[in-house]
Amino acid sequence: xxxxxxxxxxxxxxxxxxxxxxxxxRTATPLQRIQHVLHAQxxxxxxxxLVIAIIAFSLVSGRFLSAANLGLVLAQVTVIAxxxxxxxxxxxxxxxxxxxxxxxxxxxxxMANMATKLGIPGALALIIGLVLGTAMGAFNGFLVTRLKxxxxxxxxxxxxxxxxxxxxxxxxxxxxxxxxxxxxxALGDNAFSLGxxxxxxxxxxxxxxxxxxxYALSNTAWGKHVYATGDDIEAARLAGIRTDRVLLSVYTVxxxxxxxxxxxxxxxxxxxxxxxxxxxxxxxxxxxxxxGTSLFGGRGLVLGTLIGALIVGVFRNGLQLGGVDVxxxxxxxxxxxxxxxxxxxxxxxxxx
Amino acid sequence: MTHAATEEDTTATxxxxxxxxxxxxxxxxxxxxxxxxxxxxxxPGEILAVIGDNGAGKTSLIKALCGAITPDSGEILLDGKxxxFRNPMEARLAGIETVYQSxxxAPGLDIADNLFLGREERKSGVxxxxxxxxxxxxxxxxxxxxxxxxxxATLQNIGQAVESLSGGQxxxxxxxxxxxxxxxxxxxxxxxxxxxxxxxxxxxxxIRDVRDRGLPVILISHNMPHVxxxxxxxxxxxxxxxxxxxxxxxxxxSEAVAIMTGAAEPPPHSA
Numbered sequence: 001x002x003x004x005x006x007x008x009x010x011x012x013x014x015x016x017x018x019x020x021x022x023x024x025x026r027t028a029t030p031l032q033r034i035q036h037v038l039h040a041q042x043x044x045x046x047x048x049x050l051v052i053a054i055i056a057f058s059l060v061s062g063r064f065l066s067a068a069n070l071g072l073v074l075a076q077v078t079v080i081a082x083x084x085x086x087x088x089x090x091x092x093x094x095x096x097x098x099x100x101x102x103x104x105x106x107x108x109x110x111m112a113n114m115a116t117k118l119g120i121p122g123a124l125a126l127i128i129g130l131v132l133g134t135a136m137g138a139f140n141g142f143l144v145t146r147l148k149x150x151x152x153x154x155x156x157x158x159x160x161x162x163x164x165x166x167x168x169x170x171x172x173x174x175x176x177x178x179x180x181x182x183x184x185x186a187l188g189d190n191a192f193s194l195g196x197x198x199x200x201x202x203x204x205x206x207x208x209x210x211x212x213x214x215y216a217l218s219n220t221a222w223g224k225h226v227y228a229t230g231d232d233i234e235a236a237r238l239a240g241i242r243t244d245r246v247l248l249s250v251y252t253v254x255x256x257x258x259x260x261x262x263x264x265x266x267x268x269x270x271x272x273x274x275x276x277x278x279x280x281x282x283x284x285x286x287x288x289x290x291x292g293t294s295l296f297g298g299r300g301l302v303l304g305t306l307i308g309a310l311i312v313g314v315f316r317n318g319l320q321l322g323g324v325d326v327x328x329x330x331x332x333x334x335x336x337x338x339x340x341x342x343x344x345x346x347x348x349x350x351x352x
Numbered sequence: 353m354t355h356a357a358t359e360e361d362t363t364a365t366x367x368x369x370x371x372x373x374x375x376x377x378x379x380x381x382x383x384x385x386x387x388x389x390x391x392x393x394x395x396p397g398e399i400l401a402v403i404g405d406n407g408a409g410k411t412s413l414i415k416a417l418c419g420a421i422t423p424d425s426g427e428i429l430l431d432g433k434x435x436x437f438r439n440p441m442e443a444r445l446a447g448i449e450t451v452y453q454s455x456x457x458a459p460g461l462d463i464a465d466n467l468f469l470g471r472e473e474r475k476s477g478v479x480x481x482x483x484x485x486x487x488x489x490x491x492x493x494x495x496x497x498x499x500x501x502x503x504x505a506t507l508q509n510i511g512q513a514v515e516s517l518s519g520g521q522x523x524x525x526x527x528x529x530x531x532x533x534x535x536x537x538x539x540x541x542x543x544x545x546x547x548x549x550x551x552x553x554x555x556x557x558x559i560r561d562v563r564d565r566g567l568p569v570i571l572i573s574h575n576m577p578h579v580x581x582x583x584x585x586x587x588x589x590x591x592x593x594x595x596x597x598x599x600x601x602x603x604x605x606s607e608a609v610a611i612m613t614g615a616a617e618p619p620p621h622s623a
Contacts, residue, residue: 040513220484221472224465228458238456240441240470298460 039347042292042300046307049290049336053311057318064321067196074203077313079104079268081306082206082261083280084287085213086137086254088305091288092217093230093250094297095151099140100258101280102162105273107133107262109166112175112272115184122181130259136162137255141248159281170274177270188267202264209257213302226250231298286333287312290340294348311336369432371396371568372417372448372537377426379412386412388592390426394537399559399569401579404589405612411541413589414572418450418539419443430536449534451526453541459515464488464495466514467529498532499524502561520551524558531562538562539570544578556582576605588612597621 028036038045058065083100090097111129114120120128136158143154177185187202217223225246228236237243266272291308293300312333319329370393377390387409394400404410415421417428419437427434430446437443440450457466468491474480475487496510502524514522523543530538540559544552552575559582563569573579579586580600588595588611595611596618603611603619610616 216484219486219488221474221486222484224461224469224472224486227461228465228469231458231460235454235456235458236469238440238452238454239458240444298458 035347035349038343042347043304043307045343046290046292046304046311046340050307050311050314053314053318057314057322060318061321064318067194068198069317069321071193071196071198073310073313073317075198075200075268076317077309078200078203078206079261079265080280080283080287080312081309082209082264083258083284084291084305084309085206085209085302086257086261087284088288088291088293088300088302089213089226089250089254089257090151091230091285091293091295092226092297092300093247094233095144095247095250096155096285096295097140097251097254098152098155098281099136099159099162100254100284101277102159102166103133103136103255103258104262104265104280105277106136106162106166106169107259108266108272109170109175109274111184111262112180112266113169115180116175122183125181126183126263129262130256133259133262134252134256137258138248138252140255141251144251145244145247163277166274170272172274174271174273174275177266180266180272184263184272185267185270187264188270200267202267205260205264209260210302210306217302222246222249227298283312286337289337289344292340292344294344295341296348299348369396370394370429371431372570373429373432374413374417375427375429377413377416377423377428379416379421379423385592387416387423389594390416390423390592391594392417392587394568394570396568397563397566398584399563399571399582401571401573401583401586402589403573403576403579403586403608403612408589408612409592410572410589414450414539414541414570417443417570418448444533447534447536448539449530449537450539451523451530451541451543453545455522455526457514457522457526460513462511462513463499463517463525464492464510466525467491467495467498467532469529471533494532498528501565502528502531502558518551520547520554523547523551523555527555527558527562531565531567534567536567537570538567539572541572542574543571544573544575552578576609580605580608588618590614590618
């Protein structure tokens with residue numbers, strides 16, 4: 001399914017700019033050329049899948065391409081995309097974060113409870129919540145770098161801890177948006193509307209975060225060090241990079257991103273609920289993987305993750321509009337993930 | 353320093369003044385003695401090969417010189433001054449660049465990124481100081497210059513990922529990086545081990561080029577033909593100490609192997 005669009009895209013750009021002296025590329029089969037193109041341009045594959053999906057769903061349902069529906073897709077995707085951005089940074093370092101949903105939901109519960117139960121002013125409650133979310137990310141980073149525990153195990157543990165603390169603090173009660181200071185849910189408000197295509201402040205902040213980290217990863221030394229650390233941590237260390245610092249910074253920054261996503265989440269739901277985040281862990285990883293970022297680290301782009309999150313949103317929305325039973329959505333997304341990982345493995349085999 | 357003024361007169365004495373010197377280094381791991389007495393001299397403008405059987409202590413000796421391990425006792429002198437390296441970064445800052453056998457390149461990053469990995473250059477002004485923006489253009493042109501200075505002309509595209517390069521080309525990137533930033537000494541650990549004949553010869557030429565640009569080189573290798581082809585002097589390590597130092601002119605390859613394995617008595621230093 002995902003191979004057809006990529007082959008179409010690749011034949012158009014088939015003559016790769018071959019550097020002279022690379023004999024092995026001379027006799028490349030069309031399939032190998034696709035492999036090279038996807039290796040050099042990892043965003044092409046996900047982009048092709050997104051475009052094909054949009055075309056397919058617009059054929060299935062006339063309502064799909066309506067401005068109102070596209071606005072809905074964007075709103076639905078915003079929180080997942082923001083969480084997947086933090087997840088991308090961690091996966092680029094060859095780690096994984098299972099506590100992403102727990103940190104986001106716990107942060108939103110902390111913010112809402114501080115503002116309503118403790119009577120802290122809204123803006124201050126938000127700032128303290130952002131600091132606490134950042135601290136939760138830093139705690140993951142501390143365990144990964146100081147205790148040298150594998151990220152999978154660390155975040156499996158903190159997933160449990162944060163969700164449990166979340167239940168303690170929230171007493172499993174949902175706080176309604178109408179009980180909170182308006183600033184807490186302000187990101188759910190529309191920033192502007194273009195003929196029914198509504199864009200919330202939350203979506204704008206999410207896009208700004210993507211723009212910021214696109215720049216940071218591609219244009220700063222920190223970005224190069226993140227890639228180098230994920231690519232080959234021993235090589236990065238020998239090259240003089242303080243890999244522990246890089247890892248700690250990545251987990252900490254991810255925590256901040258999750259806390260900002262928590263703010264967006266309160267606006268989207270117009271409430272702070274302790275029971276929403278369970279599916280966020282896997283959805284964020286799904287978006288990262290669909291976006292072409294390798295789970296083995298060192299390869300990927302935040303732009304791909306944005307596309308990956310949109311793919312998830314488009315599939316969920318499109319299948320629903322097409323009248324497919326909700327229970328099949330998971331199957332469709334799951335198949336997409338398996339295909340994406342298989343293609344990633346295949347692309348990684350490009351070796352001189 | 354009066355170095356520049358009296359260069360001609362001091363050339364002779366300079367030759368006897370080692371750039372890098374190890375005296376009586378000892379390194380033990382529990383009951384195992386890796387270096388019993390580590391001595392080594394590297395003189396300006398030479399390629400010093402270090403050979404020895406497995407377990408002779410050559411790797412430990414080199415690791416001590418590049419800061420990867422800290423010797424239990426003994427001293428290391430750089431330009432006649434005693435130095436203590438606690439980690440490879442300190443040795444590197446002092447001007448000793450090492451190309452490890454594992455190359456220490458990030459395969460996903462391109463050639464220019466790899467050359468500047470860990471010492472990226474930022475743009476001047478606000479873009480660099482506030483926005484931390486890298487000066488990619490400058491790094492690329494510098495990378496290109498360093499690569500072409502070493503005669504690696506086939507690498508046209510400096511923006512190419514290192515993983516798409518052949519073994520010899522990757523080695524060339526690693527050597528170019530050490531030559532570009534090493535101000536005193538370049539240490540190469542088995543640079544030709546994984547390469548074919550043609551690529552191995554190209555790397556040997558690279559090593560000569562580095563020396564001819566004025567940087568002394570320590571070459572650790574198991575490959576006797578390569579050692580005898582490029583080395584000015586050959587340091588033979590045996591049983592944790594220096595057995596002797598010979599030159600490719602004074603001894604044959606089989607004699608060197610005999611000394612290395614203990615089949616022949618080490619001759620007094622002939623170099």
